[in-house]
Amino acid sequence: MTTDPIFFKNREVAAYRLLDILPIDKMKLEDWTVLSTSYGGYPIAKIIAKELNAQLDMMFSKKIYAPNNHECEIAIVTEVEEVLIHEELVKVFDISLDLIYGQSKFLYDNELSYEVNKFRDDRKLTNLNEKNILLIDEGLNTGLTMMACIKSAIKLGAKSISVATPVIPSASIQTIESIADDLYYVEKLDHFISINFYYDTLNELKFEDIETIKKD
Template structure:
């Protein structure tokens, strides 16, 4: 099963080209959908999906909160608007205190997220998307936590509709996200998902200059 999907996509450009075939691009243009990336790789992918369209492109910053004794186990996530999504199952099974999560959320927000907002948006807060149509984008989704945090944050702002575009994701993550999004545009949902990098031949690290370019350019590709 792993071999079947290994390197199924060449790179983000390949993923963007294929996603443009499943996203209703004419509606995206006509209805002025706001495109919002939920990761650095997602931002490059979103930039390539948009191409020369005038749709606005933004990045919703969020940070993972890890288990106290395991810095590889994400138990919660906080967004730049201080919305928190908690993996209740993990928190309960590890007996983690909610005070720890809220404390870590405040620290991550103050120490990391706010610095990103100043660095990449010159301190500008995330634009209001009340009554707007939003398309959340990522290159892949292992647990769905980034999307869930973005969904909670966006839905609290009163959008008209929220869609998701993602190249690859686990089947159970697709099931998790579906009730919260108006539709999900994806290329592959995989039962035995390993990690996103496995499904791309090449997944370049995004340099800071590129992030600033993507967020600064109106439409230039």
């Protein structure tokens, strides 16, 4: 019996592995904004943004779970009120759209707005016109969050949108590539388990942690 290997010692190692495959020299000639799409992706995004001399920020989002299964993501709502629904799961669980949109509004009003305002000192992410956006995460599970963030960046008028992640399920590649300009990854896996399975150390980060990392 074989097991999948650990690819990355920690987020810092994952960041430098990503830098090895990104066209850094070409990107340095352009103006980029690096957005992390999760708390866990923020330390990686910070290292890459520094290498690119790019602006660093977050694309905040919240997961909506199935009512009877709090580990099953059925939708994502982002800080620009973009709601992306996993239609197949919604049908399987027979979940009403009213419930999903009601929950997304609750999360936006009670969690997203607070985090966005606190992180950016009451400044919202409202305009990405003519900007090259690099979306970064520590890995993709279903790809639902990344898809929601890509659509949010499109909604905000981004000039181009690229995605970079250390590890990705093979099944998510075509979906991401269908709406992103470029996709960069270090490892792709046909039989994906979970993101933390491929890191030696991957401590959970919370909102308070990224506030601290931002100030470092």
